[in-house]
Amino acid sequence: MLIIAGLGLDGNGITVEALRAVQTADVVYAEFYTSLPQKSPGDIGASLGVSITPLSREEVEERELPLAEAASRDVAFLVMGDPLVATTHISLVDEARRRGIHVKVFHAASIFSAVGSTGLMLYKFGKAASIVYPEENYIPKSFYETVVDNIERGLHTLLFLDLKADKGIYMDPVDGLDILSSLDGETRIASVIVASRIGWDSENIVYGTLDEVRSLGKAFFGPPPHCIVVPGTLHFAEEDYLAHYRVR
Ligand SMILES: C[S@@+](CC[C@H](N)C(=O)[O-])C[C@H]1O[C@@H](n2cnc3c(N)ncnc32)[C@H](O)[C@@H]1O
Known part of the structure; x- marks a missing residue:
């Protein structure tokens, strides 16, 4: 068995x-x-x-x-x-x-349900995607198309960050946000959430504009695992809850 x-x-x-x-x-x-x-x-x-x-x-x-x-x-x-x-x-x-x-x-x-800790309603999430580090001759961008597609439908996006433990790869949220920002030429992304170590003693969640959150710097976020959420259209109850995590 x-x-x-x-x-x-x-x-x-x-x-x-x-x-x-x-x-x-x-x-x-x-x-x-x-x-x-x-x-x-x-x-x-x-x-x-x-x-x-x-x-x-x-x-x-x-x-x-x-x-x-x-x-x-x-x-x-x-x-x-x-x-x-x-x-x-x-x-x-x-x-x-x-x-x-x-x-x-x-x-x-699972992180798929625990992302509810952000205060975003789970039934308003669209397709999830992963941000992975570019490899030689290959820059993965399809995750960004998923984000834009979800935003257009008012839906939130859960983004997993590259994690290949056997290769020693644990993407830092700042690297993930840098990749996201480099693709977001039309500035479709109004805000982001970084959810770190959900369910761990050191769980941490921050919310703000992409620039506000990434300017917190790598040391702020601490060890993996992390995920990034790009909110779609926010209900007022979601906005109220997210205020607890607003970058100050
Ligand atoms: C491929 S998924 C595996 C999910 C796992 N089987 C589950 O059900 O939670 C792994 C990705 O989810 C995210 N992740 C997993 N656990 C997390 C946690 N506790 N807090 C934040 N992000 C997490 C990270 O981005 C990580 O790269």
Whole structure:
């Protein structure tokens, strides 16, 4: 059997029923390349009462290591946030089912719902997108088209920031805002929110114009994970709530 369980926002947010299943598994793997926890994998394992073996993207997505063993024994695979939200793990579930392996998914808190901490109404979010660092001969811009498209429909945009732990890439919000600003020649973006470490002890949210927020500087935002939200048309209740986070 393959048990896929979410660790929630900070790595401590596993549900009671998932914990029971994980504790009876024969082996416990985890991946921390799609998001990162507040504590080390060793400390998470200690608090769950299991020994965790972290896997790289290549071990999960190319070698499909969790599946190789799940045919003959119970394998638990832990993922930050919700395991099937904004990750590639749906294909792991699909492949397991093709191979006749029983799969049990345990959901957990996700940045997709926790972004409600900004005060923006979740049903007014449009398509989400990712800001990634430009690579040689390739400058990804499609995320900006998503933002503009959402703004035109009055919708908010959740932007994930480049995070490839196995390559040591954790995009700083200032870099994300610089990329956003460089594409926003027509100044369609009236305001932005940076939400840092939502659900962690050091959670922080700031709201202002793009220039106000990015001029806070890299040291202000602290360690990852962070996301950026570009608000669409704001309801007065959203505006009131956002006032708590206004850059002063
Ligand atoms: C690919 S998504 C993975 C989402 C995860 N499976 C979940 O359900 O929360 C990872 C991106 O979400 C954002 N993110 C994840 N956790 C966050 C948090 N606690 N606070 C702010 N942003 C977060 C970051 O931009 C990060 O690069």
